[in-house]
Amino acid sequence: MAWTALRGRAWRVRSASSRDARAIAEIYNEAVLHTAATFDTAPRSVAEQRRWLAHHAPRYPVVVVEANGAVVGWASLSAWSDRCAYEDTAEVSFYVREDWRGRGVGRGLLTKLVVEAERSGLHTLLARIAIPNPVSAHLHRTLGFRSIGVMHEVGLKFGRRIDVELFERLPDPRPAPKLRGRLEKDAPACSGANTGRSSPPQGRASTAG
Numbered sequence: 001m002a003w004t005a006l007r008g009r010a011w012r013v014r015s016a017s018s019r020d021a022r023a024i025a026e027i028y029n030e031a032v033l034h035t036a037a038t039f040d041t042a043p044r045s046v047a048e049q050r051r052w053l054a055h056h057a058p059r060y061p062v063v064v065v066e067a068n069g070a071v072v073g074w075a076s077l078s079a080w081s082d083r084c085a086y087e088d089t090a091e092v093s094f095y096v097r098e099d100w101r102g103r104g105v106g107r108g109l110l111t112k113l114v115v116e117a118e119r120s121g122l123h124t125l126l127a128r129i130a131i132p133n134p135v136s137a138h139l140h141r142t143l144g145f146r147s148i149g150v151m152h153e154v155g156l157k158f159g160r161r162i163d164v165e166l167f168e169r170l171p172d173p174r175p176a177p178k179l180r181g182r183l184e185k186d187a188p189a190c191s192g193a194n195t196g197r198s199s200p201p202q203g204r205a206s207t208a209g
Ligand SMILES: CC(C)(COP(=O)(O)OP(=O)(O)OC[C@H]1O[C@@H](n2cnc3c(N)ncnc32)[C@H](O)[C@@H]1OP(=O)(O)O)[C@@H](O)C(=O)NCCC(=O)NCCS
Pocket: 031, 035, 037, 038, 093, 094, 095, 096, 097, 100, 101, 102, 103, 104, 105, 106, 107, 108, 128, 129, 130, 133, 134, 135, 136, 138, 139, 142, 207, 208
């Protein structure tokens, strides 16, 4: 996969593996403890993060940005629901290490998710963004998401009630943004239909989910 030079630093987006669990957990836990970007309130252990990665269905990729041999950001698509009629709908999440924010890593991650979603045949992408998060809202808007409403006071974190804005992205009839590399594809994981298929719970990444 190609390396990208960004403001003097080289980084690449690649598929996550279990070896990335510690770095992913560290980046996520900073957001859990210090931001309302995720509505998780307790940090994840590395073991929990490893299990989450292992159970994340291949159709819903988890990707990381690697720079100077370290993971500095990660992003995931997660099934929106385990009910089969939702199988082509996924939720996006992305987190960048604090000292790497504002350098284009978030845009690289979200672009990669959009490309991989189209390759996986996913149809609608959803994002729940706790308000305020102007950077995340801006990145979603510029990558084809649109706001479809606000759920008021659905979150309670740091002693305050938090609104969540819901964004959606439908497939773009134009060619997907250019990014090299390809991730593994697999059958979707869903339950509750008469297909006889079932799968272990996938768990959510999550943003304000
Ligand atoms: C949100 C997050 C993933 C973005 O990653 P990032 O690497 O900082 O983002 P980038 O550097 O790629 O892009 C930032 C963009 O926001 C823009 N921006 C910066 N401040 C802004 C503001 N106050 N209002 C609007 N846009 C703003 C920048 O100009 C840039 O846009 P551009 O690419 O069009 O120039 C990262 O800040 C993060 O991890 N935050 C904490 C966790 C979080 O909020 N996750 C998202 C949950 S929905």
